[in-house]
Amino acid sequence: xxxxxxxxxxxxxxxxxxxxxxxxxxxxxxxxxxxxxxxxxxxxxxxxxxxxxxxxxxxxxxxxxxxxxxxxxxxxxxxxxxxxxxxxxxxxxxxxxxxxxxxxxxxxxxxxxxxxxxxxxxxxxxxxxxxxxxxxxxxxxxxxxxxxxxxxxxxxxxxxxxxxxxxxxxxxxxxxxxxxxxxxxxxxxxxxxxxxxxxxxxxxxxxxxxxxxxxxxxxxxxxxxxxxxxxxxxxxxxxxxxxxxxxxxxxxxxx
Ligand SMILES: [Zn+2]
Ligand SMILES: [Zn+2]
Numbered sequence: 287x288x289x290x291x292x293x294x295x296x297x298x299x300x301x302x303x304x305x306x307x308x309x310x311x312x313x314x315x316x317x318x319x320x321x322x323x324x325x326x327x328x329x330x331x332x333x334x335x336x337x338x339x340x341x342x343x344x345x346x347x348x349x350x351x352x353x354x355x356x357x358x359x360x361x362x363x364x365x366x367x368x369x370x371x372x373x374x375x376x377x378x379x380x381x382x383x384x385x386x387x388x389x390x391x392x393x394x395x396x397x398x399x400x401x402x403x404x405x406x407x408x409x410x411x412x413x414x415x416x417x418x419x420x421x422x423x424x425x426x427x428x429x430x431x432x433x434x435x436x437x438x439x440x441x442x443x444x445x446x447x448x449x450x451x452x453x454x455x456x457x458x459x460x461x462x463x464x465x466x467x468x469x470x471x472x473x474x475x476x477x478x479x480x481x482x483x484x485x486x487x488x489x490x491x492x493x494x495x496x497x498x499x500x501x502x503x504x505x506x507x508x509x510x511x512x513x514x515x516x517x518x519x520x521x522x523x524x525x526x527x528x529x530x531x532x533x534x535x536x537x538x539x540x541x
Pocket of ligand 2: 342344403405426
């Protein structure tokens with residue numbers, strides 16, 4: 287199993303996870319055209335896309351989903367709360383998912399995990415293949431719960447949000463209400479919260495960590511690297527961070 291970010295940040299998020307000849311998409315916060323261009327750049331054929339999963343209704347995650355899935359004629363999985371908010375409940379390609387109810391697609395199992403975020407029924411995902419390799423994707427949450435920490439244990443790879451630096455956020459360009467939202471328990475993880483999460487789920491099998499959903503206005507990538515290098519016990523240059531406008535490298539879990 288391997289994965290690649292097709293872009294990450296407040297202007298759009300999408301991650302491809304591939305196992306053998308199937309690929310699943312986690313979120314599509316890009317237009318169909320932009321998303322398909324990125325899929326092609328990742329070296330994945332459109333016919334290999336088996337399904338899409340949507341974490342929540344915010345446009346940086348859900349914008350391109352229906353157009354893309356109608357074009358490819360593949361199902362998209364989202365919670366009832368997300369579907370109701372997006373008016374998808376009568377859509378023939380929508381599949382309802384619930385927290386803790388594992389879905390099997392293309393030799394992979396996808397477990398939805400409830401997270402605290404200011405959306406209607408937000409979920410994040412832990413994906414596992416038949417070989418037991420486990421990938422945790424976690425973004426758009428304002429705080430950590432014991433349940434989240436428990437759910438993301440024993441992952442071999444993590445793609446986790448390091449959204450903001452609290453003092454940059456407080457002194458940054460956002461209006462006070464938006465600042466409070468981002469910093470709040472239903473907002474986004476700060477760099478320190480991200481490091482705390484990694485510290486709590488770390489185990490010897492954790493091989494790859496990538497930091498994503500990094501704010502362009504309220505964060506500094508050097509700061510992210512410094513803070514995560516401490517918990518990852520590596521050099522700041524070795525901390526992998528996702529880009530808004532660039533694909534990441536493929537990360538393989540079987541190496
Ligand atoms: Zn987001
Ligand atoms: Zn969000």
